[in-house]
Amino acid sequence: MALWERRLFYYLRRLADDEQEAWDILQQTWLKVIKGIPSIREPKLFKAWLYSIARRTAADRIRELITENNHRREEPGLEELADQNNGPEDFENASLVHYGLGKLPLEQREILTLFFLEEFSLSEIAGILRLPEGTVKSRLHRARAALRTVLEREGGAR
């Protein structure tokens, strides 16, 4: 538990309004995780499963998480996304990323947190967020661009 506590807390803190709420969601998450562990047949799926439980638990309390999945926006074509960097290497400064995440809307903040925190693949993120892979790809692309814009703007202002 201790191994995952800080990581899950970081993720949940990006979703929750305040710290107390994030701890409460984490507590509830553990309860579900402990009861559900026997149903895990593939240990390598554990990480994504853990985050999906945390996400679902958070969604019970954070209305935005439910409504954002129902939003239908015009997604860019996949060819537009072909040049995107697949790793977090272009965001090397953790302090800046942490700061930038706080400036993004929930949808982008969440997808980037999953990406930076665990280096989840598109299909794993799609499983956690219960969205099609194509949608995840475009959202991630937009979120990275938004983060870059925030960091450039802040960098210019400093």
Added chain:
Amino acid sequence: MSADYGKFRDNLISLEQFNPEIHQHYLEEMEKMFTQEITGVRKFGWWARDLFLFLVGLVLMSSAIFDQPISLPIAGRWLWGLSGAFTLGIALLGMRLAWKKKIDLRNDSKFIALVGSSGMTVVAFSIMFAAFIMRDLQNMTTMVPIALLAIIIGILIGLDNRVQQGELNTREKLLEIEYRLAALDERLQSGKGGKN
């Protein structure tokens, strides 16, 4: 995962500071959530069961060492003695928890159920096996009821665990309902905004 990425993630996580008081409260709540007090009638039941098992274990062991079943071959006698030692072990394990007055529902209850029910089944079969190879009707009439008793105790230990797991389920459902009601109440009172 590369070492650089691991370092990046660790740095990212370390930037999230938390209030030690709220964290302590969370740890206490976690502890409470998975702990069950043994009080009242239940406490009495635990002590009675464990003392009984302790006596059964003592009787089985002393009889294997000192007197009957004297007609048993040496392997059967060892089996008989080990059954006694196993029963004593289960009794001492139960007594330790009754003394602590609380059970960790994550670990203790499953462990007791597993060791207790499988152990008592082994004890029962050992006694029946010993009775069978002795071919002594007088001893068999004593040993078979003891074996049946061991099976019943094993079943009771398993059932006790099911009840505890059921309580854990109920607690989870209640928490869920509580959280849903709180969220609903929050939504009714005001349109909720996102995080900073």
